[in-house]
Amino acid sequence: MGAFAAPALSLSGITVRYRGAALFDGLDFAASGAGLTALLGTSGVGKSTLLRIAAGLVAPQTGRVEAAAPISLMAQDDALAPWADAVANVTLGACLRGEAADPARARRLLNAVGLGDLPGLPATWSGGMRKRVALARLLYEDRPIALLDEPFSALDALTRADIHALAARLLEGRLALLVTHDPLEALALADRIVVLSGAPAKIALDEAPPLRAHAALRDALDPGLRRLHARILLALERAP
């Protein structure tokens, strides 16, 4: 990552129309430097689309996307290859770039996500295990910018909290953009919280939590956090 001292991601003037309705109309969004930005919004507001635009998977009708560093993506679907074991799934990106895979590093990362020596194929793993393998793959890619599209939404609350803490720790030092619909999740993990609402979607709130919330969330009584939580909910419900 050394070559990219300050990862930066900038989306400007993004316009997307879908079946006549404008999803975005000249939306601007930028993030730079290490840190986790949570992108919040209700279902259908376009947060996943925005992430896919940032990943280069969807081209906006107008607007520019600039990523000042290579990106990696972890989607809602863990997108594991069903025929490949854990190490082969983690090193799939190397195969796709024609690079030599580094199974030893893959095993270290599988250890780091708490899987150790995971035998078998994806069909035999639990949802939590699959997400951990996908997270190890994201880390194996070792890109300065990490885009995460509600990757843990299908997990039960306890598993999700565990994996979230793990992901936040392992992604430290990168520019991470996490799409989520859960304000508490955003408060627990994010250095910056951006709320999208309305149609076409606009940024309704853009703030940094008053303190690193990982610790503060244990003390849910923190008045600053509770006020922000309330304002996030308000922003989410704001009528277009």
Place this chain on the structure above:
Amino acid sequence: MKAALSAIAVLLVLVAIWQALDLALGLPAYILPSPAETWRAGMAQGGFILDNALITLGEMALGFLAGSLLGIVAALTMAAATPVRLVLRPVLVASQAIPVFALAPLFVVWMGYGLAPKIAITALVIFFPVAIAFADGLRRTPPALLEAAHVMAGRGWRARWRTLRHVALPAALPALATGLRLGAGVAAIAAVIGEWAGASSGLGYLMLWANARSQVPLMFAALIALFVLAIAFSALIDILSRRLTPWIAETD
């Protein structure tokens, strides 16, 4: 094991129905031979039947090999080059409507009475299910996996090629296995059609030969040999095609 036992049970029931029909109708052997008469005819001409069965098996195997290889190559070409797909796919689908029965005599005219026209007809029949199933499989990579692969692979034709090779191709193997199984199921039909259009050996030829001489028990024995051959060939391809997709769990 369970499947084998139930298959044997079904066979026994079929033979029992056959025997019961024979007893009930009392038809002579030149119209409906009994199981015992068929068995005797089969045993008496065992070597003759086996020789011809091996010929038909050879036609099926070579035709299957040629047809599935061509089908795989066609599907891969369509996946790698969109223009090829746009031209070839409608041709493929339309040409499936041509009855092979109608083409078989032409193949005999062009290729003679030897093995070649039978292999060509079998290959033609097997080509379509393999090519279409595999081509569809190559186009139906799970979208999330494909997007993940695009982000990891980067841009350029090399990246596209590697994505095809490392993601789309393995993801399409279950579809290919289905195509191969479909093809194996019709291999015997295709080979016999080829023999009926003109041949001097093979089980289809043997059936016509026995029919012309009113040796109906021998015809039945050849028919049963063909049935066994077709089932065994399908089972073999089924086992081999499962090896293509070891990650697909069996659900019974």
